[in-house]
Amino acid sequence: MMMESIIGKLRSLDAYPKINEDFYSRTLSGGVITLASSIVMLLLFISELRLYLHSVTETKLVVDTSRGERLRINFDVTFPALACSMVSLDAMDISGEQHLDVRHDIIKKRIDAHGNVIETRPDTIGGPKIERPLQRHGGRLEHNETYCGSCFGAETSEDECCNNCEEVREAYRKKGWALSNPDLVDQCKREGFLQMIKDEDGEGCNIYGFLDVNKVAGNFHFAPGKSFQQSNVHVHDLLAFQKDSFNISHTINRLAFGDYFPGVVNPLDGVEWIQQTPNAMYQYFLKVVPTVFTDVNGHAIQSNQFSVTEHVKGSELGRLQTLPGAFFFYDLSPIKVTFTETHVSFLHFLTNVCAIVGGVFTVSGIIDSFVYHGQKAIKKKMEIGKFS
Numbered sequence: 001m002m003m004e005s006i007i008g009k010l011r012s013l014d015a016y017p018k019i020n021e022d023f024y025s026r027t028l029s030g031g032v033i034t035l036a037s038s039i040v041m042l043l044l045f046i047s048e049l050r051l052y053l054h055s056v057t058e059t060k061l062v063v064d065t066s067r068g069e070r071l072r073i074n075f076d077v078t079f080p081a082l083a084c085s086m087v088s089l090d091a092m093d094i095s096g097e098q099h100l101d102v103r104h105d106i107i108k109k110r111i112d113a114h115g116n117v118i119e120t121r122p123d124t125i126g127g128p129k130i131e132r133p134l135q136r137h138g139g140r141l142e143h144n145e146t147y148c149g150s151c152f153g154a155e156t157s158e159d160e161c162c163n164n165c166e167e168v169r170e171a172y173r174k175k176g177w178a179l180s181n182p183d184l185v186d187q188c189k190r191e192g193f194l195q196m197i198k199d200e201d202g203e204g205c206n207i208y209g210f211l212d213v214n215k216v217a218g219n220f221h222f223a224p225g226k227s228f229q230q231s232n233v234h235v236h237d238l239l240a241f242q243k244d245s246f247n248i249s250h251t252i253n254r255l256a257f258g259d260y261f262p263g264v265v266n267p268l269d270g271v272e273w274i275q276q277t278p279n280a281m282y283q284y285f286l287k288v289v290p291t292v293f294t295d296v297n298g299h300a301i302q303s304n305q306f307s308v309t310e311h312v313k314g315s316e317l318g319r320l321q322t323l324p325g326a327f328f329f330y331d332l333s334p335i336k337v338t339f340t341e342t343h344v345s346f347l348h349f350l351t352n353v354c355a356i357v358g359g360v361f362t363v364s365g366i367i368d369s370f371v372y373h374g375q376k377a378i379k380k381k382m383e384i385g386k387f388s
Contacts, residue, residue: 029371037364044356052349055296055341057263064290064336071215071288071304076208076254077222077326080115081247081275083200084108084207086224090234091211093218100173100227102211109206118203149187162187169226179226208253217332222250223325245278246324257330258303261293263339267308273326277314281322285309286330289337296341305337306330 079087089106091099110118148161154171155162162168165188172179182188211220224246227234251272256264273282286306293301313322 025372027372027375029375030368033364033368033371037360041356041360044360045353048349048352048356052344052346055343058340058342060338060340062336062338064332064334066215066290066336069215071213072258073211073213073220074254074256074258075210076206076252078111078204078206078251078253079222079248080111080113080204080251081249082205082224083197083203084110084121084205085196085200086246087205087207087222088225088227089207089211089220089222090227091213091218091220092234093214093216095214095216095218097214097218099211099213105211106207106209109208110200111204111206113202113204115204117206152185173226206253215332217330219327219329221325221327223323223327247275248280248282248324248326249273249275250282250326255328256304257288257306258291259301261291261301261303261339262295263293264291264303264305267306273312279314279322279324281313281324282326283311283313284326284328285311286328287333288330289333289335291337291339293339294341296343 087108089102091102107120107122109120112118147163149163149167151160151162151168151171154168154175154177156171156174160171162171165182165185168185168187169179179185179188207222213220251270252268253270254266255268256266268284286308288304288306291303291305293303295301
């Protein structure tokens with residue numbers, strides 16, 4: 001008796017009273033609505049499960065307080081009408097650091113007019129070895145002598161030697177002189193400097209690699225000729241090429257500041273410029289935003305994003321008012337963007353599933369009730385009309 005009393009009290013606490021089965025009425029419309037709601041519920045559950053299994057990315061903006069870091073610039077640029085022997089790369093920044101005629105970590109590909117690769121070579125410093133070159137004192141190198149080539153008036157001391165064409169050009173650069181006729185320089189003549197330029201006439205060049213620079217505002221550029229400083233002005237020696245115009249048409253295959261991370265978009269990738277004037281200066285002004293991407297495992301990637309605006313300066317044939325080339329001016333943003341990948345918590349997933357089940361059942365119940373009572377009302381009206 002006591003047990004029955006306890007069970008009776010528990011039944012009185014039931015907040016979900018049951019309807020007797022005699023009052024149930026199963027209909028075709030109810031079955032269709034139940035099936036449809038089950039399908040909708042399943043689709044919503046699958047969508048929620050995919051969101052739970054996949055990570056979500058949180059974005060924040062913070063002030064960049066880093067100091068003294070380095071910036072890696074990865075590039076891949078193709079010049080279809082500028083030979084590899086002509087194009088040079090320079091980099092400089094507002095701290096005063098300069099890298100003229102950069103050759104380390106650079107690869108050049110000679111390409112023909114159809115874009116086919118002729119030769120791939122790393123850009124190296126110095127020239128090839130030559131037999132019996134001209135000595136500084138005027139005679140030819142003998143077997144018992146040490147080679148010391150003339151710098152042709154650009155020596156800064158009596159002991160200075162220029163043993164290849166590159167060293168002669170470097171000595172001239174330091175003096176602020178232009179090497180107008182390389183054929184008059186023994187080293188250049190024997191190394192075939194002008195002959196190499198003639199052999200590569202009509203070819204293009206694909207140059208790729210990376211620059212490691214200070215993380216401050218600066219610029220780098222691809223331009224024909226050897227660069228040097230003259231009266232604190234950055235100039236290029238174009239006389240050696242004996243050309244009136246240079247075609248700086250180019251395609252930027254890739255340009256990135258730092259490592260790749262998921263979701264990054266580099267706006268200059270695949271950009272192509274076709275030159276319309278005899279000489280042109282292509283300028284790209286880049287705003288670099290430091291970025292940190294942290295994946296779900298806590299691994300952080302220090303990288304950068306950038307935006308860009310473009311400008312082109314042209315000049316008339318035979319009048320080089322501006323240095324022809326492709327120039328990239330970059331500035332660093334003081335704001336850093338952080339992307340952090342996270343997983344949705346299981347409790348959040350469970351709450352959403354319960355909301356889906358409850359919401360679908362509630363809506364389907366309202367629809368079923370509306371359809372059932374509507375059918376019943378229509379049937380009743382039809383019966384009244386039949387007997388009237």
